[in-house]
Amino acid sequence: MAGGAIRFHYDVSGSEFSLAGTASADVKAQLKKMGVPSDAIRRAAIALYEGEINLVIHAGGGAIDVDMAPGVINMAITDEGPGIPDIDLAMSEGYSSASDEVRNLGFGAGMGLPNMKKYTDSFDIQSQVGKGTSITMSVRY
């Protein structure tokens, strides 16, 4: 915990669907304990949850890193999955490559990436097909 920043690291499994959402739930609980304003918590929780679900559904797992300093929550979501061929398309509202099977589970509405951008104060996505995807975002309060 050097430099006063608090860091959390989560490995997100791509095979256990029932665990999807646990990392974002834990971050939310920690932020509450820290006394972060509820609006910021809510925005971070929504963005992280969407990112976490994408790791499970699209990337076969990955990692979430969060660091928190007073006034800002920085989040990094990285994976070594298939990557995204057309980022602009993936970022558009309603676009999803999800299978019908996943859609039947209630996922795959194509709002994940757009919402991650919408609810955060900064958002950056890098992706290379065959290599993986890396998203960094932050919520300020």
Place this chain on the structure above:
Amino acid sequence: METLFHSVILDKDRCVGCINCIKRCPTGAIRVRDGKANIISERCIDCAECIRICPHKAKQSRYDSLDILKKFDYTVALPPPSLYAQFNNITDKSILIEGLKAVGFDDVYEVATAAEYISAATRVFMNSTGAEFPVISNACPAVVRLIALRYPGLIPNLLPMLTPVELAGKLAKKLAVEKTGLPPERIGCIFISPCPAKVTANHSPIGLEHRVVDGSVAVKEIYPALLREMSAIGSVSGEVSALAVPPGRVGIGWGESGGESAALFSTEKYLAADGIENVIGVLEDIESKRYRGLEFVELNACPGGCVGGVLQVENPYIAKAKLNRLAKRLPENRVRLDAEVTAVVNVERTVSYDPAMELGGNAQENYERYIQLQEILAGLPGIDCGSCGAPTCEAFAEDIVKGKAIRENCVVIMREKMEQMLDAFYNHSVEKGGCDKNDNC
């Protein structure tokens, strides 16, 4: 610090400090200190989980005794719909209404009638532009307190109205004043409560300036007398006189989980959850926007809804069956929402965030203490054994940060210290030609 009124209390003489309750409390409000399970008042939501779990009946609920009737010149009983489900074969509520009068009340206003008004007002509200979706029911005070403590981001979603009990109290008072000509303070509107949460809320309503219900007696306490009177009455012919229009199926349905949301007719986009664990699960998910398109959420802290309150007498599942049998015979809806009631229902309710779960007094202190907490936690065994009197090692670390506990309260740490001391002692005595701790001399 301001001491809050709570109906849930500890009977110190009965408590054996077994720590069964501390882990069950949804807000981490219980600590065993000096062998007794004290409740941290600021955090308690009166959900009664500790009453349910305590094997020694040491956690109890306060409520008014029937003597409260003597304080008033005219009294009105406010029976909740779940009360009808406490009796066998009750196909006609008239006998219960007459029973309440025989027990000592002058009049009766059924809370189910008020609930039916609120269902009507909710339907109007759901179609208005002011609704923040999903709208969250405010009928269970334990849930409202939980939201104020742990989910402040959802406060704007709470239904901005009186609860059925409160509305019944207000309307009954007004009607009784008209009927008797007495001043309002001489009339007592007394709720027959299924749970401690409503006893507390009637005493100190959440977000309202004044209390509107004059007292709360427990179902389980009034039950024997009521049953006796009802048996003595035997049967009643025709409609009996009561202050309110009798309720229909909609109002009666509020007695169990799912009744309030079913009364919205127009939307299938609702959800009803009951039992505090399930309620927390749903609130967590709504907070993270996990359900898209959800419009109404009904939450009850008790399993099964109000039929599952700890002050009830009947098994909640049997009670549900009885309630459904009674409701089946009634028309769907009997009240008509007029301008007068509308004006009473829609109140200015200011539920505000309660920072009792925070570590410190301001953002900076919260942050610093959070870092300290993580450091302390790293040095604790992490087995959540509860022997220190806190529900988890994390809660214990929080107590240390707040200066309310010391590391040595941890039995594991204490044992390590003892072993070190013993080792040091024996090493010293072996050097001097004495025995070691295994008695080798």
